[in-house]
Amino acid sequence: MSDAEHTLYPSQAAFASDQNREGSPETQFRQRPDRTFLREFYGRRLRFPDGAEHEMWGFEDDRSGRRFPAPLIRATEGEMVHVHLKPSKRSHTIHLHGMEPDPRNDGVGHTSFEVSGSYTYQFRPDPGAPGDVNQGAAGTYFYHCHVNTVLHVQMGMVGAMIIDPVVHPDYPVPAGARRSFVDGPLYDIATEAMLVPYSVDPRWHELNHAAGLSGEDVGLDRFEPEHFYLLGGALSGGRPRGDVQAATGYRANLPETGYPSLLRILNLNYFPTRARFTDEAGAPVEMVELIAHDGRAFRDTSDPTAPSPPVRDTGHPLTTSVIAFGAAERYDMLLHPPRAGTFLVHVDWLHWVTGEILATRSLPVVAG
């Protein structure tokens, strides 16, 4: 069994410093892609919105420039997707977090290989079907390097990924609108946005690629963030500018204005976060409807022999003013402002042991 297939190690240091590495492994059963993304490694000091500069490692494509986070990967269920990794001098991988392909395309060294030359990750997001809780990959994801992950993710080797649903004839999609899953509600493309909390421990950004792997204590057990950022913003905002794609605020449609606005949240921290929606005076406003989590719709599965409709279609929408989301979690939500005007979304960073609020950042949500 697996013992026979795996090298055995006398110590953790021997294991940590001997992950499977390959130069340019073959993509098995390579297909003609519907979508291709290039992700090349870069390292560079980037200027953040608070004026701080941090040494960052990241992924760029041939048009993105060296920016943070890495460019969005966006594809549709059922498409053959290729992500071509060129790691530069050192070994890296791309793990498509939440996508579930075979191990060679999962981007983890100890279950497949790390890449030093180049590799094309290949996968096909599972198509969904209306009312089917057991199928469908549409939703919000992210991708990141899975080499010395604790360090490489903090260093910036990470980007968002969105899988759009197939269109089913019973759930048509008019111009200007989209669904976040096959039988999900229509949302307004023009105001679709992301909210991505991220924070920086400057000490970590002075470490080297393989820090700690040989057993030296480099303090990667202590994440002590000093800078707190809300990344993301509008997804239809055109070509991003500046080193860092920070969110500056959100738009939320009223029913008379158009389809509801969709906000996708992703926690890029190692600590838990909490998003709170309030009015300008700070009073909670239940203007959020959660519709999906980790790339799967919230469905009513109470009838074992009948379709599982989205919970919003059963008279029980998941409405709230507060969302708790820890490291790597994603939520898709519709915004339902109660009236025109300005509301606020506040994000609290909580210490993972004490629960103490380390920082709060707030952005406007303008309803109109």
Add this chain to the structure above:
Amino acid sequence: MSSGPSRRQVLQGAAGGAAAIGLASVAAGALDSSGAAAVAATPGVLDLYINEGFAPMVDGSLVYMRGFGDAPTDIGSATPSLRARPVVFLADGTLVSSRSYPADAVLPVEGRPTPAANHPTLVGQCLIHREHWASYFPDRTIIAETGSTVRIQVHNQLSQSHELKIPGVASTGAIAPAATAMLEFPAPAPGTYFYGDPGNAPVERLLGLHGVLVVVPAGERWRLSEGSVEFERQWVWLCQDVDPVWAARAHAGETIDPVRTPASPRYFMLNDRSGYLSLGVADDEAVNHATHEETLVSGFARPTDVRDFSKPDGHGSVATGQLIRLVNAGVVIHQMHFHGNHVWTVRRNGVDFPRSAGRVDAEGHVVLQQWEDVVELDPLDRKEIVLPIKRPPDAIDPVWEARAEDWHYPMHCHAEPSQTAAGGLYPGGLVADWVLAAPGSEGSEQ
């Protein structure tokens, strides 16, 4: 394939089989290095000894710990008893020492249940055995069938007061140094419970005084509770954090103020193992063997339907996966991320999530059965999840159809500092693999 046990399974059964607790267990713990004797075992009563000693971490360093052991040992012991071997309180009143449950079920070789048959239509998939396989449990697990009475005699070997408490169920109250307390209670409702010393929380718990109580419905031993989730086999995953600074201060006799000097864990364990030990790739076959049986989830691909884990498929099989009971004895919020399959979350802290009419609670957590690829596990939280062990949905057809070897997928905490040991050594923390077995690798049953 046949459904009968293979020779290998029978041999395995002999090693993992149950033994009535009595004289044998007394003999095993008769003398420790200080010469203190274990008490004579009383039939039907579990003796736990609150001991101290030094336990090896994944980098080889020794850290002072306390624990509920099953024999008296002292701090000078080279092999201190800091965690008890699994036991089962049966509904008929007997107490047995056993790493596996149910005792009359077939033991899965290396912890991996083999299928009943290939699926008649789905390539590379199988039909699983129903109510067939035993499950292995890690140290620190106490299993109780409904209808049983749990009787635990707790002997405090240390120089401070301690307690064994199962929140919401029972407690010994403070046990003075060198004193013994008897805890007796009827098995509570089926589910997963934490036990530990609540003293100076979370200090004593983090020093190692913790474990898991699993209550099983006696008449439905392959379900989470009566009429609830059915599973092929089950697992206990106990998340643990270790702060060696706290440990050294406790060893020196200091009283730790957890507010003034919060814990700063440097080691992160799953079922008392980290990193390469937890992944079953150590050059110690005995450790790897136990890790596979207790921790590394493994099985053959099968169709599943999360609407009904007892859905018959017309071939005597059901559309279910394997149940994992997650328990966080540590102090950090763990984020359990599964590669390869999303998991279906069914329960938190003893309360089933509903399948309809869900809500968002005051903290901002969704209360509804749902798919997740990251399961948040707060300190002292217990959650039950089902790993479907289904075809990874985004693998392309030709790769799936050509599959000839086991597919390994990581499970790791995504609060990434938990992936370190002693400040580095990635991946040296709270990590495991789960394995989708290759078709045709069913072993000697073939």
